[in-house]
Amino acid sequence: MNTLPSIFLSHGSPMITLEPGAAGAFMRRLGPAIDAAFGRPRAILAVSAHSLTREPVLLAAARHAAVPDFGGFPQALYEMRYDAPGAPALAQEVKALLAESGVAAHVVDEGGLDHGIWTPLRYVYPEADVPVLPLAWMPMAPPAQQFALGQALAALRERGVLVMGSGSITHNLRMLSTFTGRAPLDAPEKAESAGFRHWFAERAAERDWDALFDYRARAPHGALMHPSDEHLLPWYVAAGAGGRDTTPLRLHESHAYGALGMDAYGFGVEAQRLREALAA
Numbered sequence: 001m002n003t004l005p006s007i008f009l010s011h012g013s014p015m016i017t018l019e020p021g022a023a024g025a026f027m028r029r030l031g032p033a034i035d036a037a038f039g040r041p042r043a044i045l046a047v048s049a050h051s052l053t054r055e056p057v058l059l060a061a062a063r064h065a066a067v068p069d070f071g072g073f074p075q076a077l078y079e080m081r082y083d084a085p086g087a088p089a090l091a092q093e094v095k096a097l098l099a100e101s102g103v104a105a106h107v108v109d110e111g112g113l114d115h116g117i118w119t120p121l122r123y124v125y126p127e128a129d130v131p132v133l134p135l136a137w138m139p140m141a142p143p144a145q146q147f148a149l150g151q152a153l154a155a156l157r158e159r160g161v162l163v164m165g166s167g168s169i170t171h172n173l174r175m176l177s178t179f180t181g182r183a184p185l186d187a188p189e190k191a192e193s194a195g196f197r198h199w200f201a202e203r204a205a206e207r208d209w210d211a212l213f214d215y216r217a218r219a220p221h222g223a224l225m226h227p228s229d230e231h232l233l234p235w236y237v238a239a240g241a242g243g244r245d246t247t248p249l250r251l252h253e254s255h256a257y258g259a260l261g262m263d264a265y266g267f268g269v270e271a272q273r274l275r276e277a278l279a280a
Contacts, residue, residue, distance in 0.1 A: 002038040005270040006150070006163035006241035007251075008234060009120045010262040011049075013173075014070045014077055017119050019185045022254035023262035026278075027123035030251075030264075033277035034124075034162065038270070042160035043087040043131040045094065045153065047238070048116030049167040049231040051136040056103060056149075059134040060091035061111025066118040082118035086111055087131040090161065094133065094153070101152035105135075116166040130162075137237070139230040143213045146233045150240020157268060163241040165234030170196055170225040170261035187258035192221040197253065197261045204248040204265070212236075225261075235265065242267020249275055 009027065016024055034041065050069055051059070066082040091107045098105045113121075117134060137149065153163055170193045176183050199219050203211045215232070216222040226232050239248055249271040252264040266274050 002160070003268070003270055004034070004038050004041060004157045004160065004162050005266045005268040005274050006157060006165070006238040007267070008165040008167070008238040008265045010168045010264060011116050011120045011166050012168050012256050012260045012262050014073055014115045014119060017077060017080055017122060018074065019256075020123065021185050021256050021262070023252065023256065023264070024123055026252040026254075026264060027120050029278055031124040033274060033280075036280070037273045037277040039160075041130055041162040043090050043133055044121070044162045044164050045090070045156060046113070046117045046132055046134045047137055047163070047165045047234045048114050048134065049234055050114035050116040051134050052139045052230060053136040054138060056098060056105035056138065057136040058091040058094055058105055058107045059086070059110055059112065059136065060088045060107050061086045061109060062088055064111040064113045064132055067112040067114050069114050080122070082113060082122055082128050084113065084121070084128040085131040087133040090131070090133050093159070094135065094156070097155055098152050101148075103149065103152055120166055139233060143215065143233065143236045146236035147209075147213070147240035150237040151243075153237070154241045154243060157241060157270075163238055165238035167231035167234040168261060169200060169232070169235070169263040170259060171231035172225055172227055172259060175259035176257040183258040185256055189255045190259045192224055193255060193259040193261055195220040196222065196225040197255070197263060201250050201253070201263070204250065207244075207247055209244065238265070239267050242271065246271070251275055251278060
């Protein structure tokens with residue numbers, strides 16, 4: 001079985017399902033590119049900004065449905081479905097892997113995919129035919145600890161499991177507002193968002209882990225672009241699964257509504273093969 005890269009996807013806002021923009025177009029190409037380069041994943045381990053707990057919890061239901069965990073959006077969003085198979089057996093594998101690293105995880109027979117999972121997967125695997133295992137995680141842990149969590153999951157990539165972090169490379173929703181409501185999808189990017197995205201990509205390309213782990217203090221507008229950490233921290237989990245000695249690759253870069261970064265990254269030496277498949 002081919003070893004897969006791990007990935008981070010910016011899902012941005014639930015509106016990506018109605019207004020896909022450049023990020024949605026990228027995600028449509030991502031599933032076929034993964035399949036072409038590595039074969040269909042056995043399952044997806046999903047670490048989303050919207051499944052948060054005080055201790056790690058694996059949602060091991062036999063089937064999942066899309067959870068509309070948001071408010072104030074068009075009715076069409078609440079009617080969307082993404083009914084995907086679960087991965088109960090994989091949950092026990094992941095629990096054992098984490099235990100080897102000293103991380104105690106809980107397994108529950110409950111399901112449901114938050115919008116950080118089902119909104120991108122509706123583009124990546126629209127047939128909902130790849131089993132999904134959500135891992136709820138602890139947002140109070142700093143980036144270096146999230147990276148270590150990802151390192152504990154690295155062996156899954158060799159077992160045909162796609163480790164997917166989902167969040168947003170920038171996420172200050174207050175910056176999307178105008179006097180008349182939300183900024184349009186194609187609004188020019190604000191300088192603060194662009195500055196943060198470019199700094200993050202540059203530090204990633206240099207494998208400057210010390211700076212990346214300390215992004216709130218070192219990145220331009222770090223605290224402004226992430227008033228809270230939860231939308232960026234899945235990046236570190238996916239990066240940890242890829243390994244410290246390989247360079248994160250930015251697979252896609254774009255923005256939405258003027259200040260919502262929609263970049264995607266691949267991790268591990270296999271990320272280059274994924275980049276080539278996306279370009280084919």
